[in-house]
Amino acid sequence: MSQLNRSRFAALLLTLAFAATHPARLAAADDDRMAWFRHDKFGMFVHWGPYSLLAGEWQGNRIHPGDEAEWIMQRFNIPVADYREMAHGLNPVRFDATQFARLAKAAGMKYLVVTAKHHDGFAMYHSKVSRYNIVDWTPFKRDIVKELSEACRKEGIRFCVYYSHREDWEDPNGYGNHWDYDPAKKDFEKYLREKSMPQVRELLTEYGPLGLIWFDRGIDTTEQARRFIDLVHELQPQCLINGRVGNYGHELLGDYQDMNDNGMPTGGLDEYWETPQTLNGTWGYSKFDQEWKTPANVIQRLVEIVSKGGNYLLNIGPMADGTVPAPSVAVLEQVGAWMRRNGESIYGTSACPVGQFPWGRCTVKGERVYLHAFQRPAGGVLRVSGLRNEVKAAYLLQAPGRKLEVSQQNGVAVIGLPAQGWEEGSTVVVLEVAGKPEAEPVPLTQGSDSPFQLDSINCRTAGGALKRFNRDGKFHIGRWTKPEDQAAWDLLVSQPGRYRARIRYAARQEWAGRKYVVQVGDQLLEKTVEPTGDWYAYKSFDLGVVNLPRKGPLRVIIRPAQAAGQNLMYFESLSLEPETVAGRLGRVD
Numbered sequence: 001m002s003q004l005n006r007s008r009f010a011a012l013l014l015t016l017a018f019a020a021t022h023p024a025r026l027a028a029a030d031d032d033r034m035a036w037f038r039h040d041k042f043g044m045f046v047h048w049g050p051y052s053l054l055a056g057e058w059q060g061n062r063i064h065p066g067d068e069a070e071w072i073m074q075r076f077n078i079p080v081a082d083y084r085e086m087a088h089g090l091n092p093v094r095f096d097a098t099q100f101a102r103l104a105k106a107a108g109m110k111y112l113v114v115t116a117k118h119h120d121g122f123a124m125y126h127s128k129v130s131r132y133n134i135v136d137w138t139p140f141k142r143d144i145v146k147e148l149s150e151a152c153r154k155e156g157i158r159f160c161v162y163y164s165h166r167e168d169w170e171d172p173n174g175y176g177n178h179w180d181y182d183p184a185k186k187d188f189e190k191y192l193r194e195k196s197m198p199q200v201r202e203l204l205t206e207y208g209p210l211g212l213i214w215f216d217r218g219i220d221t222t223e224q225a226r227r228f229i230d231l232v233h234e235l236q237p238q239c240l241i242n243g244r245v246g247n248y249g250h251e252l253l254g255d256y257q258d259m260n261d262n263g264m265p266t267g268g269l270d271e272y273w274e275t276p277q278t279l280n281g282t283w284g285y286s287k288f289d290q291e292w293k294t295p296a297n298v299i300q301r302l303v304e305i306v307s308k309g310g311n312y313l314l315n316i317g318p319m320a321d322g323t324v325p326a327p328s329v330a331v332l333e334q335v336g337a338w339m340r341r342n343g344e345s346i347y348g349t350s351a352c353p354v355g356q357f358p359w360g361r362c363t364v365k366g367e368r369v370y371l372h373a374f375q376r377p378a379g380g381v382l383r384v385s386g387l388r389n390e391v392k393a394a395y396l397l398q399a400p401g402r403k404l405e406v407s408q409q410n411g412v413a414v415i416g417l418p419a420q421g422w423e424e425g426s427t428v429v430v431l432e433v434a435g436k437p438e439a440e441p442v443p444l445t446q447g448s449d450s451p452f453q454l455d456s457i458n459c460r461t462a463g464g465a466l467k468r469f470n471r472d473g474k475f476h477i478g479r480w481t482k483p484e485d486q487a488a489w490d491l492l493v494s495q496p497g498r499y500r501a502r503i504r505y506a507a508r509q510e511w512a513g514r515k516y517v518v519q520v521g522d523q524l525l526e527k528t529v530e531p532t533g534d535w536y537a538y539k540s541f542d543l544g545v546v547n548l549p550r551k552g553p554l555r556v557i558i559r560p561a562q563a564a565g566q567n568l569m570y571f572e573s574l575s576l577e578p579e580t581v582a583g584r585l586g587r588v589d
């Protein structure tokens with residue numbers, strides 16, 4: 001441990017400028033390309049293919065309710081010859097593309113992503129690259145992707161495609177099918193050259209402008225991922241690319257990150273993100289799964305996602321005849337009814353700077369804060385602590401003429417709620433505030449002698465340090481290269497004493513040896529980054545004992561000690577655990 005100069009530390013504190021979590025910090029140069037994504041928030045995912053015909057059952061074998069029905073070929077190792085034969089039977093005579101586009105619109109969704117090819121290798125469009133497609137392989141003979149692209153354009157829905165670029169259980173050289181093809185004999189480069197890349201080219205040239213292309217399952221090397229990215233940029237520079245284009249274990253690529261399937265971050269990130277979610281427990285249609293989410297649940301998920309700065313990509317799994325299961329239509333229509341009344345509190349909003357409330361969430365836009373009450377709190381008032389701005393007026397979004405009573409004292413705004421006007425899902429209260437909504441940092445508190453857990457989400461980041469998704473469903477701080485790139489936490493100490501500090505991070509061999517500083521109040525620890533193995537191989541390191549000298553506020557900061565061209569580490573957490581001496585809390589010297 002080396003002690004640094006105290007006055008330097010004081011100066012540093014003064015110059016700190018912590019930005020509120022804002023995705024544009026990562027992609028500032030790309031803000032224009034991302035504008036629609038940032039605004040639209042809510043999209044429709046469509047999982048549809050030959051698996052829809054099996055609907056979860058193959059020769060009497062059934063998938064479990066809640067299992068993914070689009071995986072059935074792999075689940076029962078269906079021989080490719082049998083699956084191919086089965087696929088000849090796909091004939092969605094009741095398909096009406098306009099109905100799909102109108103359903104998305106009625107739900108308040110603004111973009112639609114359809115599976116142009118899922119892992120089973122079957123193209124839902126007229127591909128010239130492989131005859132294994134809806135036009136050449138089935139009696140239906142219509143190009144579903146084409147019809148959907150046209151209907152979406154007419155209805156004002158941004159059209160997008162899903163393409164599984166690595167997995168392919170039909171092609172001898174694609175990934176995943178080990179029951180028909182010997183993995184040792186696969187030539188994956190041939191697959192990329194002869195099927196995957198050419199099909200992506202078709203999708204980018206034959207179906208008009210695409211909002212985004214949704215890759216899945218990652219790919220082996222960053223160089224392979226770059227080929228797909230370059231192809232998209234060459235043919236449609238405006239088309240966004242999701243983060244699953246690249247190797248899941250390397251630095252994440254793409255314009256935005258998808259959470260794990262059905263994933264939800266605990267707080268806001270410093271990058272654009274989306275979460276793909278199912279309406280029941282499966283993506284592809286399963287006749288065994290009737291566990292539909294309620295409209296209220298979907299509305300609350302949407303609000304929660306948007307309150308953390310993300311997008312919600314919600315799935316439907318049409319049946320083989322082309323109809324959308326009636327319960328999913330019913331849920332989406334009710335969500336849409338809520339969106340028609342309350343869409344102002346969703347579209348074009350940003351993450352809530354004030355945090356999460358026991359009664360709900362919030363979003364912000366301009367000089368307005370939208371409080372989303374999921375239930376009516378006992379006492380009939382909403383308490384909002386940490387909002388810096390003066391509240392000029394409060395009213396239900398549904399009844400702007402009827403002002404609600406507001407009092408603001410000691411940093412807490414209290415809004416009196418009317419007895420009437422409650423909505424299933426979320427009731428929106430608008431706060432008109434003076435200036436752009438800003439939050440007072442809320443300190444982390446501790447229960448009696450409990451440790452502090454400082455992580456990559458409950459901090460504030462500054463400079464180039466960014467809160468990012470890591471593909472394992474976890475989060476870390478990355479992209480910090482210089483001392484101004486910092487993570488900070490404000491603690492409220494109730495149990496002064498000696499605490500053991502443990503840091504947890506991942507560092508590649510190339511990052512080893514970099515110095516970093518952990519500032520705990522006025523104590524400075526200077527440490528050296530140790531390699532942990534791989535990109536996402538997080539390990540814990542003991543940093544020794546620090547003093548939390550007195551009750552009250554204390555700031556903790558982590559930052560690189562000097563500037564360097566490369567990332568410092570993937571920081572996951574810093575824990576401060578009370579040191580017990582003979583069974584008691586350690587004394588402060």
Ligand code: H79
Nearest residue numbers: 047067068070071075118119216217261276283
């Ligand atoms: O397209 C949907 C999924 O099919 C796809 N991503 C979403 C959008 C997906 N690809 N991989 N995964 C999801 C994760 C793989 C999970 C698995 Fe399994 C666990 C595959 C085998 C075991 C789930 C459970 C599928 C079969 C059993």
